[in-house]
Amino acid sequence: MKLKDLLPGLPETVGQTDISGITCDSRKVGKGFAFVCIKGAAADGHAFARAALDNGAAVIVAERDLGLAEQIVVSDTHKAYAEMCAAWFGRPADSLRLIGVTGTNGKTTVSYLCKAILERSGYKVGLIGTIQNMIGDETLPAKNTTPSAYELHSLFSLMKSAGCQFVVMEVSSHALDQQRVGGLHFETALFTNLTQDHLDYHITMDNYKSAKRKLFEMCDTAVINYDDPHGADMVAELPCKVITYSAQSDEATYTAKGITYRPDGVDFQFVGFDVISRVRLKTAGRFSVYNALCAGACAVSLGIPIHTVTEALSEVSGVKGRAEVVPTGRDFTVIIDYAHTPDGLENILKTFKDVPKNRLIALFGCGGDRDRTKRPKMGKIAAQLADYCIVTSDNPRSENPSLIIQDILAGMEDEKTPYTVVENRVEAIKYAVANARTGDIIVLAGKGHETYQILGTGTIHLDEREVVAAALRERAEKEKALQQ
Numbered sequence: 001m002k003l004k005d006l007l008p009g010l011p012e013t014v015g016q017t018d019i020s021g022i023t024c025d026s027r028k029v030g031k032g033f034a035f036v037c038i039k040g041a042a043a044d045g046h047a048f049a050r051a052a053l054d055n056g057a058a059v060i061v062a063e064r065d066l067g068l069a070e071q072i073v074v075s076d077t078h079k080a081y082a083e084m085c086a087a088w089f090g091r092p093a094d095s096l097r098l099i100g101v102t103g104t105n106g107k108t109t110v111s112y113l114c115k116a117i118l119e120r121s122g123y124k125v126g127l128i129g130t131i132q133n134m135i136g137d138e139t140l141p142a143k144n145t146t147p148s149a150y151e152l153h154s155l156f157s158l159m160k161s162a163g164c165q166f167v168v169m170e171v172s173s174h175a176l177d178q179q180r181v182g183g184l185h186f187e188t189a190l191f192t193n194l195t196q197d198h199l200d201y202h203i204t205m206d207n208y209k210s211a212k213r214k215l216f217e218m219c220d221t222a223v224i225n226y227d228d229p230h231g232a233d234m235v236a237e238l239p240c241k242v243i244t245y246s247a248q249s250d251e252a253t254y255t256a257k258g259i260t261y262r263p264d265g266v267d268f269q270f271v272g273f274d275v276i277s278r279v280r281l282k283t284a285g286r287f288s289v290y291n292a293l294c295a296g297a298c299a300v301s302l303g304i305p306i307h308t309v310t311e312a313l314s315e316v317s318g319v320k321g322r323a324e325v326v327p328t329g330r331d332f333t334v335i336i337d338y339a340h341t342p343d344g345l346e347n348i349l350k351t352f353k354d355v356p357k358n359r360l361i362a363l364f365g366c367g368g369d370r371d372r373t374k375r376p377k378m379g380k381i382a383a384q385l386a387d388y389c390i391v392t393s394d395n396p397r398s399e400n401p402s403l404i405i406q407d408i409l410a411g412m413e414d415e416k417t418p419y420t421v422v423e424n425r426v427e428a429i430k431y432a433v434a435n436a437r438t439g440d441i442i443v444l445a446g447k448g449h450e451t452y453q454i455l456g457t458g459t460i461h462l463d464e465r466e467v468v469a470a471a472l473r474e475r476a477e478k479e480k481a482l483q484q
Contacts, residue, residue, distance in 0.1 A: 002018065003015050006088060007061070014059075014072065017059055019058060022084050022088055023036070029055040034058065034084065035061070036061040036081040036084065037063065037077055038077050039063075049071070060072070062077065078178050083183050085149040086184075092157040096165070098185065098188075099166060099186065099298060100188075100189045100218075102173070102176070102215045103191055103212070104192070104343060104344075105195065105344045106294070107129070109291045109319050110192060110291050111129050111168045111170055113295035115168050118166050121299075124164045125166045126155070126159035126166070128146070128152070128155060131321065133155055135162045135164060152181070176211045185218055186218055188298050189218070189222050189240075190295075191223065192228075192294055193228045209234075213233065220240060220241065222241070223244075223294060223301065225244075225290065226244035226252035227247060243297050245296075246293070247286065254271065254272040255293075256271070257269040265280065265282045266289055268292075270313075277309070277310040279296075282315075283316075283317075287348075320448075321336055323335060324336045324337065328468070328472060329472070332438065332439065334442045335348070336448060337444070337448055338446070339364075340446045340448075345364060346385065348443055349381070357439050358438060359388055359439075361386060361432060361440055361443065362386035363428055364378065364391065364392070364394070365401075365404065366394055366404055366446075367397065376410045379407075379409060379412040383411070386417060389418075389419035390419065390420050390422060391422075392428035393453070394447070397455075430471040451463040
């Protein structure tokens with residue numbers, strides 16, 4: 001491919017350069033590649049420009065003069081890289097109907113609900129998100145909530161070739177800030193909610209909100225949570241059509257009425273100006289109502305009949321790592337949930353707070369090398385809502401796990417809820433299962449779908465389902481030994 005086809009507007013002599021590949025990783029450069037210098041959190045690609053040339057790069061795309069004969073200087077290499085990746089794969093996204101979902105919590109579940117509704121309507125759907133990427137029923141691994149620009153357009157190309165008509169994708173604040181979705185246009189953009197998260201990257205909530213808002217500058221129709229205090233800011237003074245949903249107000253376009261909570265789900269009526277239909281969700285909690293409203297409002301705005309929407313919502317059994325019930329065969333319940341923010345932890349604990357039970361046990365930690373200010377907040381929330389807490393590690397990364405735990409405990413000082421500290425997460429889960437009583441509900445918060453743990457020494461395998469199963473076997477063996 002000619003360089004001019006990747007970066008329009010170049011001088012003719014430069015534009016005729018043959019390009020055999022594009023990358024922003026100097027280690028992946030081959031002969032004839034275009035290397036794009038991107039400044040990241042850990043490293044600046046500009047520092048590797050000469051190494052890329054040594055590896056065979058034909059051209060260097062940079063944001064400043066590097067004194068290289070092969071360089072092209074642009075104002076924003078993040079944006080340039082996204083545009084180049086789109087062109088490299090033949091702009092497949094132009095042939096797909098894109099639905100983007102952003103917000104602090106709920107993105108994954110809403111994406112799966114949208115996919116389920118669209119597929120029930122007869123469409124073939126691609127999905128890009130935190131847990132996995134999907135082309136219809138085929139699953140592909142996912143490294144980030146929103147992939148790099150190159151991987152993203154590669155996925156679009158595969159989805160187009162497979163006959164997908166829609167793509168539903170989670171769009172993270174990092175991806176929006178770093179222009180990974182630069183140049184894309186979304187038919188519909190969905191907003192779930194905004195609470196504190198990722199301030200280690202964005203520094204302030206205003207920056208975090210501004211990053212999320214960028215998605216709605218790239219869409220035709222916005223579907224907004226009317227009850228979230230930041231909802232109106234997402235679309236203020238933007239030209240897109242706005243549709244709202246609410247579990248509280250009749251002023252929203254679509255409202256949940258007659259909400260009835262069950263231990264294993266929620267019933268409500270999906271009500272709008274010209275639609276009304278009953279939904280019986282198989283997932284519990286108030287947040288499940290919001291997720292269903294968000295996906296349902298999106299689908300109705302796309303012209304899908306309300307009966308198809310509510311039938312699909314009522315059939316979805318849940319998403320891995322989101323209020324996931326782990327089979328125990330015992331008289332207590334274990335729930336795995338991805339809750340790793342103050343709001344997420346509050347939501348999952350409130351979901352089971354009023355369910356008939358003995359004790360609500362919260363097992364949780366906080367990630368290392370991330371926003372420290374949310375640690376005491378999560379400690380306080382757990383202590384206020386749970387009957388017993390087990391404080392442990394999440395993904396400590398390069399931080400000392402015991403110091404992270406001390407930050408969490410600072411928020412629990414004024415509460416009287418009993419707690420135990422077990423730093424090793426595997427041992428913490430085994431402790432919870434070994435000491436569970438009849439009727440207890442144990443919430444394992446933070447890891448969700450993840451099957452690994454990031455330690456200072458590297459990444460290890462950790463699937464909480466496997467740990468629970470092993471803990472149940474150990475408990476059964478001990479009980480059997482006592483009976484002999």
